[in-house]
Amino acid sequence: MKKKLAVLMASVMAVSVVAAGCGGGNTAAESADTTVAAEAGEEAAAEGEGEAAAAEGQVLNVQVGPSPETIDPALNSAIDGANMIIHAFEGLLKFDKDNNIVPGLAESWETSEDGLTWTFHLRPDLKWSDGSPLTANDFVYSWKRVVDPNTAAPYGSIINVIKGFDEAAAGDVDALAVSAPDDNTFVVELSNPCVYFDKLAAFATCVPVQQATIEANGDSWTIDPATYITNGAYYMTEFTDGDRIVFEKNPYYWDAENVTFQTIVWNLIEDVNAAYTAYQNDDLQMIKAVPTEEIPSLEGNEEFHVEPILGTYYLSLNTQREPFDDPMVREALSLAIDRDYCANTIMQGTYTPATGLVPTGCSDAEPGSSFPETSIELNGDFFSSDYEANLEKAKELLAEAGYPNGEGFPTIDYMTNDAGYHKPMAEYLQQAWGELGITMNVNIQEWKTVTADRRAGNFDAARNGWVMDYDDPSNIIELFESTNGNNDGKYSNPEFDQLVEEARTTADVNEHYSKLHEAEKYLLDDAGCIPVAFQADFWLQKSNLKNTWHSPYGYWYFMNGTLE
């Protein structure tokens, strides 16, 4: 009964928002009673206002997620938190609109010939948002803090290529080979070459944070605007948990003259329908939370955007359990899935059919090249779009594996949580694998239970997904290494492990990528996991909001945007 009501309500809501004609335009958020972090900042802000005439005094209201768990760069592991962090902090390097690496706080950098030493030269006269100087020593402090086990940073291991990482992660923080020979030079020594280290240097976890405020305020430094000292385009003036975070332009930012909006209000809305109504009422200029039932009506609307992110929707099979330990069985299950139907019908065209494991938007060796496209050139499409032929082949494989027409095949328990497209996808799989004569139970569990059981290997088959942390194919391929903590299917193959290890330790960019292509092919030929679709972000943005961009990392960049 409750469920029926929920469905009824969803449709009432859907009708209500579609029918919403006139906007209220009653944004209380615009009359922000902001408290200012530092008095010095306020004075300087007044001086700086004349410079950024383009969007002087303009306020941007956006929604990218609910209250972030944390906006401490070292502790954050969520995309919504990272979205705010990239507006408040800047690292050595950063990404531009086209996802190329460009100078951030470092104006130049060089790599030693053996690829082991990276030297970054900081811009002169960098400052924190409280006006105090920012030097290379701040990077030394911040990077050690990320690795320090007492920080317990979820992404601490992102910089595990740095020499001394293991000792540092075990507690001897000073073993980490990062140093500041002078105030403007930051030197990193690696234990083995890493061709994508520039991308790591641009990662949101690796931005500098101010030692003084963290030592004075502990974990609480991020919740009080007065102690949240930043170094990027914005600083914080209000944080009301569950309501909003207000960012104000940082006059001490080195590139402040190109920062347009005076104020960015992050509306911390969890409910998609609430966000959608506020957007319809013109209270918000951009929302990430778009109700999926609205998508069909939004197609062709210029305010509705879909762009790929570095993510793959895949299925994990428990390779430690019979019959999923048999590669033929795994391949048969993979072949029985019509990926076109999944992406274009179940996922409403917001996702695209997977052509391999590494998603669209992930680059290859050449600048501007695409790993999945190169992969198709090298290996052909891993998943043929001829569904009928695939199904025939699947039936043959299953018979060969000893289960003709699915006879004797145990019932598959498919575990998933109920969010987004997960449940329709589960229902589809039930039918798709039913074609092979296999019975599948849909086992819907609450999110934390899915995570726990999946990691512990308490499942037959499970929904899985991965959004890459940095634009290098190794970040998703190495999930299937025997020792990887995210290898939920417990896939284990020494030859595959060997290929990934070789790719990791080479200093030759081309070899790095070719080894990863080999590894991907090896994994998919062995059906170590079943990729289904490449993920995308979809969002609504008013057509007068211009000059913002969305990156394949799932971040929106508003700092140079304009409202026309």
Added chain:
Amino acid sequence: MGKYITKRILLALVTAFVVASATFFIMNMVPGGPFLGEKAVTPAAQEALEAKFGLDKPLSEQYTTYMNDLLHGDLGPSLKKRGRTVNDIIATKFPVSAKLGGMAILIAFFVGVPLGSYAAFHRGKLIDNIIILFSTAGIAIPSFLSSTLLMYFLSAQWGLLPSKGLNSPACYIMPVIALALHPTSYIARLMRSSMLDVMGQDYMRTARAKGVSQVKSIFKHALRNAILPVVTYLGPLTAQLMTGSFIIEKIFVIPGLGSEFVGAITSRDYPLIMGTTIFLAMFIITLNVIVDILYAVIDPRIKLK
């Protein structure tokens, strides 16, 4: 009466202890943990996190530590909202929910009681039927439906009221109405039947036979007795409304305590689950004691022992 209150407070403490202990152990039996995410953290970071929050200790030790802190009024740090303590979260979010809830209770009481009484005095007439109809509907309609309808007409359709937040007085209108609808209707029905019951009593007939005016008999004799069931209902109602509604806070984007109850459980934020549960339990117990005392004030026949 002093003895009675002391007894009740002691009983309340025992209840709170039982609630806290039961929640603690049940919560730890639920699969999953606070530091489990889509992406696995390294074992070293996992251990460091558990050590930081004392989750690496045996459960019995965690329990005694927690109970000891609880006795000192310390509800511990939130595991998911890094840098915030549970005391802070309750202290900043409870007033938001309490303000909304308080307004809803006032409306429920001052609209529900007169409406119910009025219906009782005009039993069987058209106005009585109308009040019955609306109050039945008010009880039957779940809050997510009334909220959505309000939002649809007043905000999305006609643009009269802001759809979210609590940044202006106008923002309060829809959530307060949505919160008050059910209790107002319930109180009206409760008041009507209780008033009818009282009006049929012998002493009311005697009063009228003695020539006491209708108005005087109602205010002096009927109302005081008829209101007792409403007062009983007010205790749990106040606790329920003032601690926030998960649904209404979500729909109207209100940073109140209601969403923390559910959010704490889905994110396995153990100290926050404990804190909100104990807080709610204490609140209900306290209100029940107050209601008991109010009985004695309203009805002199009731003696507190």
